[in-house]
Amino acid sequence: MTVVAKENPEQDGEITWREKLRAWWHGDDYAMRHMLPDEMPEAVAPEAGGEPAVPVETPTIERWTPRRQQIVQRLFGEGFNQPGGEELMKTLTQPLGLNPNMSITELGSGMGGMSRMLARDGLWIDAYEPDPDLFTAAGELARSQGLRQRTNLKNQPLDDLKFKRKSIDVFLSKEGLMSVQDKRLLLAKIRAAMKPGGQLMLTDFLLTGPTDSRIYEVWWEREPVKPHLLTPEGLQAELESLNFVICYIEDVSHEVKSAVIDAFSGYDRDLKLLGKNINENERDWVISEGEHWAIRISAMDANIVRLYRIYCRVVD
Template sequence: METGAAEKENGGAEGKRPLKERLKLWWDGYEIREKKAAPKIVDEEPPEDEGPPTVMGWAVSRQRSVVTLFGDGMIRCVPDDVKKRMTTPMGVNKTMSVAELGAGLGGFAQWVVDEFEAYVDAYESEEPLVDAGKELIKMAGQTRFIRYIHADFEDFQPKDHSANVVYSAEALFCVKNKELLFNRIHDMLKAEGQFMMSDYMLDGSGEDDPNIQKWFEAEPDRPHLLDVQKTRALMTKAGFEVSIAEDITAEYKANVLAAFADYARRTGRGEKSGHLHDWVLKEGELWTARVKAMESGSLKVFRIYARVPAKIV
C-alpha cells in the first residue's frame, strides 16, 4: 500500500479512526507510522516471586517491558526526534551543566551524552529506577558523564545555580506542589539558564471533568494537573520568562501509537517476548487510558520553554 493510501486507511496523521479500532490495529500489527528499529525483544526468565503483571511500582519485568516498547533506557514515549526538539532550542553543548528531572532508566540522559558530550545530573524519584539506571549507565560506560540523584520532587532540594539547562519529559504531572517545584528549578539554574518541559496539562477543563476522573482511576499514582495558563503563571511568578507553550497532543498520541504498533509488528514477525508480553499488555491498558483522555479533548500535552532572564546591571 502506498504511503498516502496507508495514511488515508488509518485516518491520517491526526488518527481519525475511533480509539477502539486503532487499538485493534496496534495489536494486529498494522504499521501506523514508521519508527526507528527498536531493541530486540529478549525472552528472559521472570524473576522469582515477582507476582502478576502490574503498573504499580517498578518491578524488574515492568522495567524490561517498557524498554521493549520505548527503547533502551526509556520508560516513557520520547523518541529521538522529540529528544532533539526538546534540547536543540537550548543550544545544549559539552560546556554546559545539564539536569534531567524524572530520568527513569537513563535513556534520555544517555542520548544527551552521546549527542552533545554533556554531563548530566539525572534526578529520579523512584528508587528502583535509580538503582537500575545506575547499573545501566555503568554497563554503557557512562558513569563519568551521568550522575544519578534520588529526589523527592514534592520537596526538591537541588544545589542552587548548579545547572545551565534543565529538562523534563512527562515526569512531573503527579507533583502536587508545583509552585514550590518551579521555584526550586529556577533557583538551581545559573544566570540565563533554560528550562524545557513537556507534560500532561489541562486546557480549559478541570480535574472534575469525567474524562479526567476516569483516567485518574487507571494511573498508579494520583496526577495533579494544572491548566496550561496556570502553569505559565506559576513559572512567571517563580522568575522565569516563558516564551513557548506548544500543544503537542497530536504528536504525542502518534508516537504512542507508533510504539505499540512497532511492538506488535516485531512480535508478529516472530520475536519472542515470553512472560513480558503480559506485562506489555498491562502497560498498554495504562497508555490506552491516557490516550483515551486525550481523545476526549480533556487531557493535553504541552511543551513549555522558559529561561531565567539576564540580570540588568
C-alpha cells in the same frame, strides 16, 4: 486523533492491531480486551518439564518491576520507559545550545535515556529520579555503556529538592513533573538556582478540561502515582510571577500519540517479521501497558489533559 494510514491494508478486511488499539482509545473496551489477543502473534506455553525463559509475573503498572522494565524496552526501545525515545528527547535539547561547560539538571529522569544521550555528546548531567527501581535501572544502563561518570544520578523525591543558588544553566524534564504536588514551590527553587541566561525546557501534562467527567476519573484512578496538574493558564501565571521569560507553551499531544502508535504497531510488526511467538505472560504485559497508554490518550483526545512543551529563559 491524527489519522495514521495503514502500512499494509488487509485484503480480507481483518482489523489490524493498530486499529484495535486506536478503537480502544476511543472507548471500545471490547476491542482491546477481547479482539487484541486474536491479532497478536500466537501465544505459546512453556514446554512440559522446561523452565520458562523469563519469570511469570502478574502485569502491573504500580511498580517498575524487572519484568515491566523488560516489556517497555521491547516496546519503546532499549533503555527507555516512555515512547518516543531519543527522537522526542532531541526536540527538547536541540534549541538549547548545550555545551560541556554548562551545568545541566534533569528532573524525573526515568531509566536515564536523556542523560545517557547527553553524556554521549560529552556533556555532564545531574539527573533526579524519585522511583527507586527506575533509578537503579538507569545506573546499570549508564554503567554498562561507560557513561556513569558523566551522569550524576540521584534517587530523591522531586518535592524535596534543594539547589545551590545561581548554579545551574539548564533544567530539563520530560513528563517528569506530573506528580509534584507544589508546582509553584518547585518552580521557585528552579528559578533561584538558575544562572543569568539560564533555560528551562520541559514537557508536562496540563489540565485542560473538567475534573468531574468519567474520562478524568478513569485516567486519574489508573495513574499509579497520582497527578497534580496545573492548567496552561495557571502554569503561565506561575512562571510570569517568578520572572521567567516564556518563549513558548505549546500543545504537543500529537507527538506522544504518534509515538505510542508507532511503538505498539512496530512491536507487532517486528514479531511477525521474525516469525516469533510470545508466551501468554508477555502478551498480558503488553496488553497491560497498552491499556495504560490508551487511557492516557483517551484523556488527551477528550481534551481533559494535554501534553505541553514549555520553554523559558531567565535574564538575571
